[in-house]
Each structure stands twice: as C-alpha cells, then as structure tokens.
Amino acid sequence: MKKVLVLYYSQSGQLKRVLDRLTEPIRQEGNVEVTYCEIQLEHEFLFPWKKEAFFNAFPESYKQVPQTVLSPPAEVLNTKYDLIILGYQVWYLSPSIPINSFLKGPYAQTIFNDTPVVTVSGSRNMWVMAQQKIKTLLKEVNAKLVGNIALVDRHINLVSVITIVDWMFSGQQRKVWGFLPKPGISEEEIANSNRFGVVLRDYLLKDSYQGMQTELVASGAVEVRHFLVSMDKKANRIFKVWSTLIYKSKNRRTLLKIFNYYLFIAIWLVSPIVHIIHLLLYPLNYRRIKREEKYFQGID
Numbered sequence: 384m385k386k387v388l389v390l391y392y393s394q395s396g397q398l399k400r401v402l403d404r405l406t407e408p409i410r411q412e413g414n415v416e417v418t419y420c421e422i423q424l425e426h427e428f429l430f431p432w433k434k435e436a437f438f439n440a441f442p443e444s445y446k447q448v449p450q451t452v453l454s455p456p457a458e459v460l461n462t463k464y465d466l467i468i469l470g471y472q473v474w475y476l477s478p479s480i481p482i483n484s485f486l487k488g489p490y491a492q493t494i495f496n497d498t499p500v501v502t503v504s505g506s507r508n509m510w511v512m513a514q515q516k517i518k519t520l521l522k523e524v525n526a527k528l529v530g531n532i533a534l535v536d537r538h539i540n541l542v543s544v545i546t547i548v549d550w551m552f553s554g555q556q557r558k559v560w561g562f563l564p565k566p567g568i569s570e571e572e573i574a575n576s577n578r579f580g581v582v583l584r585d586y587l588l589k590d591s592y593q594g595m596q597t598e599l600v601a602s603g604a605v606e607v608r609h610f611l612v613s614m615d616k617k618a619n620r621i622f623k624v625w626s627t628l629i630y631k632s633k634n635r636r637t638l639l640k641i642f643n644y645y646l647f648i649a650i651w652l653v654s655p656i657v658h659i660i661h662l663l664l665y666p667l668n669y670r671r672i673k674r675e676e677k678y679f680q681g682i683d
C-alpha cells in the first residue's frame with residue numbers, strides 16, 4: 384500500500400479544489416492511501432483581507448520570516464510517506480507565510496526527510512522565483528523534489544492585478560465592473576487537473592519519478608511566460624530593498640503606505656514600459672530566454 388500526503392494551505396479554497404481534482408485518480412487507485420493535512424498557523428491570516436493587513440504581510444512574506452505553526456496530527460508525524468504533494472501559493476514573490484513557516488518549522492524535517500515531493504502552486508502568475516525559494520526550503524529538510532505543477536490565472540497580467548486584488552479584498556471571485564474575467568485559475572483548468580494526477584499515480588506505482596516532470600510539462604502543467612520571469616527577477620531585487628527597510632523600521636505604517644503607492648506606480652507606469660523594452664530586446668535575448676524557460680519548467 385502506497386501512502387501519499389497532501390500537505391497544503393489555501394485561504395479561498397481554490398488550491399484545495401485543485402488538489403481534490405488532481406488527486407482524484409490517485410484516490411481512486413485501490414493500492415494508495417491519501418491523507419490530507421492543512422497547514423495551520425497559531426495566528427491565522429484573515430480572508431478576505433483588509434487592505435492594511437494585506438500590505439502588512441509584505442516584509443515577513445518576502446523575507447520569509449516564519450510564524451508559529453500548529454502541530455499536524457500524530458498520524459502524519461508518525462507515517463513515512465511515499466510521496467508528498469505540497470500545495471502552496473505565492474505571497475509577494477515568495478512562498479506564502481504559512482507554507483514558509485511550516486517548511487522552516489519543527490515538524491517539516493520529520494515529515495519530509497528523504498521523501499519525494501511534488502509541488503503544486505496556485506498563484507496569480509508570478510511564481511517562478513517563489514519556486515526557487517521552495518527548492519531551497521525543501522533541500523533544507525532533505526526532501527527530494529520530483530515534480531512541479533504551477534497553475535495560474537491566465538488572463539493578461541494587468542487584468543489579473545485588478546481582479547485578484549478585488550477577490551482578495553472582497554472574498555468573491557466576481558467579474559469586476561461586470562466585464563473583466565473572473566479571477567483565479569479557470570474552472571476548466573481546475574476540472575482538467577485530474578490529468579496531472581494520472582501522471583503522478585503512474586509514476587508513484589512505478590516507484591520511479593524519472594521522466595515525470597517532462598511528461599507533466601508536455602501535458603501543460605507549467606507555463607513559463609518570459610516577460611513575467613524578467614519582472615519576477617527585477618521585482619525580487621526591489622522587494623529586497625523595500626522589505627529590509629520596512630522590516631527594521633519604527634515607521635512601519637508610513638513606509639507601508641509609501642510602498643503601496645510605489646507598487647501602484649511600478650505596476651501601472653513602469654511595468655508597461657519595461658514590457659515594451661523587453662519585447663524590443665526579445666530577438667537579442669532569445670537564446671537566454673529559451674534556456675531560462677526550460678530551466679524554470681524543470682525541477683533542477
């Protein structure tokens with residue numbers, strides 16, 4: 384009997400729905416036992432978000448400052464799993480605070496040690512550098528990353544900025560102004576995510592994950608948009624400065640307000656200009672972009 388742990392955090396329940404659908408083929412397999420474990424913090428983040436709390440989460444999210452996590456059930460701590468499916472979301476270009484806290488906390492080493500892990504992220508669209516941070520965290524608990532599935536909101540970047548923020552602040556996945564698309568991973572994509580589960584199940588039963596990520600990528604598990612990769616990298620450098628400044632500051636509230644304005648200008652004024660420059664330079668950077676795309680689709 385194979386044992387699979389689905390370890391996850393999800394505020395809106397979107398990622399839980401993805402995981403439910405994705406693990407369907409695995410759960411239907413008689414020879415596999417699937418256990419769910421939701422990550423819980425001592426002090427939960429409220430959903431929907433209040434604007435102040437949303438920005439207040441920035442420095443600790445980006446700097447990956449852990450909080451206290453509640454203990455998983457004894458059964459989870461005492462079982463050696465054949466595979467862990469880790470469901471996470473991105474907060475400020477980093478793994479969300481609950482995920483980061485769990486991976487840095489007192490229970491992760493016991494659960495993850497020497498265990499194959501498939502990461503499943505459900506984010507807006509900027510997940511690439513957060514996945515790099517997840518790789519580091521998994522290495523620190525001696526886990527073996529064997530697969531990655533990154534599901535995103537596939538609408539135009541600036542559209543999803545508006546619609547996802549509305550969702551986070553209202554708690555409703557609705558059509559902003561009546562005509563913008565609903566935010567988040569599309570219903571169709573959630574419904575089709577069982578195809579990834581079929582791949583995972585087959586490799587799990589084979590007891591070897593050689594070639595799995597290539598198959599997952601071929602079935603559409605990871606889309607890398609090169610402009611977003613370039614933005615993600617640039618924003619990480621800038622967030623490093625802002626988060627350090629705000630984290631240490633006695634004027635946290637004021638600085639967070641300024642950061643809020645800065646983000647607005649960066650997203651609505653700077654990023655379209657950077658996008659045009661990026662497109663103009665595309666032919667010159669073609670080889671590097673293709674190399675990066677391949678790398679970020681992989682698990683190395």
Ligand SMILES: Cc1cc2nc3c(=O)[nH]c(=O)nc-3n(C[C@H](O)[C@H](O)[C@H](O)COP(=O)(O)O)c2cc1C
Binds near residue numbers: 432475506
């Ligand atoms: C505080 C905060 C920051 C976020 N930052 C990012 C980000 O940097 N990149 C991204 O793609 N999505 C970002 N998101 C969207 C989340 O990754 C995720 O899609 C959304 O919160 C829904 O996840 P859920 O399953 O927890 O409900 C952010 C969300 C929150 C609440």
